[in-house]
Amino acid sequence: MSKHIHILGICGxxxxxLAILAREKGFKVTGSDAAIYPPMSTYLQKQxxxxxxxxxxEVLELKPDHIIIGxxxxxxxxxxxxxxxxxxxxxxxxKWLYEHILKDKFVIAIAGTHGKTTTTSLVCKMLDDAxxxxxxxxxxxxxxxxxxxxxxxxxxxxxxxxxxDTAFFDKRSKFMHYxxxxxxxxxxxxxxxxxxxxxxxxxxxxxxxxxTLPAKTAIIYPEExxxxxxxxxxxxxxxxxxSGKEKGVYVEAKKRDYSEFTIExxxxxxxxxxxxxxxxxxxxxxxxxxxxxxxxxxDDSIQQSFFEFxxxxxxxxxxxxxxxxxxxxxxxxxxxxxxxxxxxxRAKSQRQGQSSDRVIAILEPRSNTMKMGVHKxxxxxxxxxxxEAWLYMNENALWKVDESSQSIGIYQHVCDIxxxxxxxxxxxxxxxxxxxxMSNGGFEGLHQxxxxxxxxxx
Numbered sequence: 001m002s003k004h005i006h007i008l009g010i011c012g013x014x015x016x017x018l019a020i021l022a023r024e025k026g027f028k029v030t031g032s033d034a035a036i037y038p039p040m041s042t043y044l045q046k047q048x049x050x051x052x053x054x055x056x057x058e059v060l061e062l063k064p065d066h067i068i069i070g071x072x073x074x075x076x077x078x079x080x081x082x083x084x085x086x087x088x089x090x091x092x093x094x095k096w097l098y099e100h101i102l103k104d105k106f107v108i109a110i111a112g113t114h115g116k117t118t119t120t121s122l123v124c125k126m127l128d129d130a131x132x133x134x135x136x137x138x139x140x141x142x143x144x145x146x147x148x149x150x151x152x153x154x155x156x157x158x159x160x161x162x163x164x165d166t167a168f169f170d171k172r173s174k175f176m177h178y179x180x181x182x183x184x185x186x187x188x189x190x191x192x193x194x195x196x197x198x199x200x201x202x203x204x205x206x207x208x209x210x211x212t213l214p215a216k217t218a219i220i221y222p223e224e225x226x227x228x229x230x231x232x233x234x235x236x237x238x239x240x241x242x243s244g245k246e247k248g249v250y251v252e253a254k255k256r257d258y259s260e261f262t263i264e265x266x267x268x269x270x271x272x273x274x275x276x277x278x279x280x281x282x283x284x285x286x287x288x289x290x291x292x293x294x295x296x297x298x299d300d301s302i303q304q305s306f307f308e309f310x311x312x313x314x315x316x317x318x319x320x321x322x323x324x325x326x327x328x329x330x331x332x333x334x335x336x337x338x339x340x341x342x343x344x345x346r347a348k349s350q351r352q353g354q355s356s357d358r359v360i361a362i363l364e365p366r367s368n369t370m371k372m373g374v375h376k377x378x379x380x381x382x383x384x385x386x387x388e389a390w391l392y393m394n395e396n397a398l399w400k401v402d403e404s405s406q407s408i409g410i411y412q413h414v415c416d417i418x419x420x421x422x423x424x425x426x427x428x429x430x431x432x433x434x435x436x437x438m439s440n441g442g443f444e445g446l447h448q449x450x451x452x453x454x455x456x457x458x
Contacts, residue, residue: 002026002027002028003027003028003065003066004027004028004029004030004062004063004064004065004066005022005027005028005029005030005064005065005066005067005068005096006029006030006031006032006059006060006062006064006066006067006068007019007022007029007030007031007032007067007068007070007093008031008032008033008055008067008068008069008070008073008079009031009032009033009069009070009071009072009073010031010032010033010044010049010051010070011031011033011035011036011037011040011041011044011051012033012040012070012072013040013139013140013148014070014093014137014139014162014174015031015068015070015093016040016043016044016148017137017138017139017148017149018068018093018096018097018137018149019031019044019047019049020044020047020049020147020148020149020150021097021101021135021137021149021150021151022096022100023047023048023049024150024151025100025101025151029049030049030050030051030052030059030062030064031044031049031050031051031052032051032052032053032054032055032059032079033051033052033053034053034054034055036051036053039141043147055073055077055078055079056078056079057078057079057082059079060079060082060083060086060088065089066089066090066091066096067083067088067089067090067091068090068091068092068093068096069083069090069091069092069093069167069168069169070093070167071092071164071165071166071167071168071174073167073168074168075168080168092166092167092169092170092177093166093167093174094166094174094175094176094177094178095166095170095177097137097177097178098177098178098179101135101151101157102157102159102177102178102179103179104155105135105155105156105157106155106156106157106181106182107157107159107178107179107180107181107182108123108134108156108157108158108159108180108181108182108184108291109159109161109175109178109180109182109183109184110123110158110159110160110161110184110186111161111162111163111175111183111184111185111186111206111209112184112185112186112187112188113186113187113188113189113191113334113336114186114187114189114280114334114336114337114340115186115187115280115281115283115284116138116139116160116161116162116186117138117139117140117160117312117315117331118276118281118284118311118312118315119184119186119284119287119288120136120138120139120158120159120160121138121140121142121144121309121311121312122284122285122288122305122306122309123158123288123291123292124136124138124142124144124145124158125142125144125305125308125309126288126291126292126297126301126302126305126306127156127158127292127295127297128144128145129301129304129305129308130292130295130297130298130301130305132154132156132295133152133153133154133156134152134154134156134157134158135149135150135151135152135154135156135157135158136149136150136157136158136159137149137157137158137159137160138158138159138160138312139160139162140312140313140314140315140331141312141313142310142312143310143311143312143313144308144309144310159178159180161174161175161178161180161183162174162175163175163202163205163206164195165195171195172205172208173205173206173208173209175209176205176208176209176212179212179213180213180217181216181217181218182217182218182220182291182294183209183213183217183218183219183220183238184219184220184221184287184290184291185206185219185220185221185228185231186221186222186283186284186287187222187225187228187336188202188203188206188225188227188228188231189227189334189336190202191334191367194368199227203227203230203231203234206231207231207234207235210231210232210234210235210236210237210238211235211237213237213238214237214238215237215238215239216238216239217238217239218238218239218241218294219236219238219239219240219241220241220242220243220287220290220291220294221240221241221242221243222242222243222244222283222287223242223243223244223246223247224244241290241294243286243287243290248264248265248266249263249264249265249266249286249290250263250264250286251263251264251279251282251283251285251286252264252269253279253282254271256347256350257277257278257344257347257348257350258276258277258278258279258281258282258344258347259273259274259275259276259277259348260272260273260274261282261285263285263286263289270289270299270302270303271303272285272303272306272307273306273307274306274307274309275309275310275311276309276311276316277316277344277345277347277348278316278340278341278343278344278347279340279343279344280337280340280344281316281344285306288306289302313329314329314330314331315330315331316328316329316330316341316344316345317329317330319447319451320450320451320454320455322454323432324431324432324433325432325433325435325454326432326433326434326435327434327435327437327447327450327451327454328341328345328434328435328436328437329437329447330436330437330438331438331439331440332438332440333365333366333367333438333439333440334367334375335375335378335379335381335382336382338361338363338379338382338383338438339382339385341436341438342359342361342382342383342385342386342436343385345359345434345436346359346385348434349432349434357431357432357433357434358387358388358432358433358434359385359386359387359433359434359436360386360387360388360389360390360433360434360435360436361383361385361386361388361389361390361436361438362390362392362421362435362436362437362438362446363379363383363389363390363391363392363438363439364391364392364438364439364441364443364446365379365391365392365393366439366440366441366443367440383412386436388412388413389412389413390412390413390414390415390421390424391412391413391414391415392415392416392418392421392439392443392446393414393415393416394416418443418444418445418446418449421446421449421450422449422450422453425450425453425454426453435450437450
């Protein structure tokens with residue numbers, strides 16, 4: 001009889017993906033969550049994983065052999081106190097993952113503030129096409145695979161390495177448990193203000209990781225990022241593989257929107273044509289390419305993988321398009337990501353040669369850092385890359401737009417009722433309009449509402 005694990009917080013992206021890996025490993029898996037909703041809930045249920053609503057201690061009557069505790073769980077919750085009082089077997093998800101799966105794998109970890117999910121997905125696609133058949137766990141649904149995790153008999157495992165904390169009993173970043181053989185630090189900025197006091201606190205966690213890496217581990221990173229320079233100056237003992245013009249490996253745009261670019265190398269250049277847009281995505285591709293070359297994947301295989309790459313849901317995904325209107329769904333929840341997203345859409349519209357195109361940013365400041373207003377000035381500044389900015393400021397927002405800027409320089413529409421955006425949409429359309437919806441949550445179904453409204457006008 002297979003051992004039974006029960007996961008608290010199973011509908012989170014990491015825990016849901018972990019649940020699938022555990023089931024593929026042969027464990028009986030059940031779970032609990034306060035918020036049970038598609039697509040993760042239906043995905044898990046299709047895999048035969050039973051989910052219980054809420055965190056009532058009675059679920060422990062299932063008598064699982066082990067309990068995996070998510071980082072949303074806190075002391076004082078009745079189920080946590082019961083687990084501790086009864087001395088039940090428990091661990092964090094990242095620790096369980098290492099002990100049962102990663103310790104036997106060649107681990108490729110993708111870390112950094114932005115681009116983790118896209119880069120991890122691209123690396124998975126590249127390795128799969130080259131015959132590596134990798135296992136993986138990422139923070140989104142890869143359109144090339146249709147899943148966010150899988151377990152194979154390959155020695156290679158690709159993982160999105162999050163710096164968020166592990167559990168109430170382990171305040172280290174999740175990536176401390178992964179022990180990578182290849183570590184990519186894509187970029188580094190201040191984020192997660194709910195758990196990190198400042199940039200130094202983030203650097204401390206990253207350096208905890210670096211101090212655990214053996215000399216044979218390869219660290220890939222962009223040489224020009226100041227925060228990463230500070231990090232490495234704290235001490236590094238592993239092999240460094242930097243990107244950048246001075247280092248002889250970088251990207252050059254062939255089209256303004258970076259749908260075509262070259263990876264410049266000391267001796268020559270590799271031409272890339274792919275369906276993604278934006279300088280930030282080209283940078284993601286550069287670092288994926290560097291991982292590919294480390295594993296000796298041929299250039300033509302990498303080119304073909306990038307050309308066929310379908311991307312990740314909710315990462316600048318075009319969810320509606322007709323002759324006069326495009327609607328994009330993007331996960332951006334940091335000023336830098338918002339800026340890069342808007343610049344990418346702007347470049348695409350200019351590439352199409354339609355000077356009258358308008359870009360409208362529709363933003364839900366939903367992450368803990370955004371709700372706290374930590375980046376409010378920077379956010380207001382970057383929204384000026386759009387022609388109009390619509391902000392959803394409901395009761396969860398702890399700041400007001402007018403406190404940050406007396407004049408944003410563009411038309412702004414701030415509301416706390418979703419239906420107001422639908423009315424604005426009808427008024428806003430011109431010859432061609434790009435609506436860019438940015439949120440790391442569901443935005444109360446706004447994506448589908450705007451698509452439905454747009455379909456009515458076809």
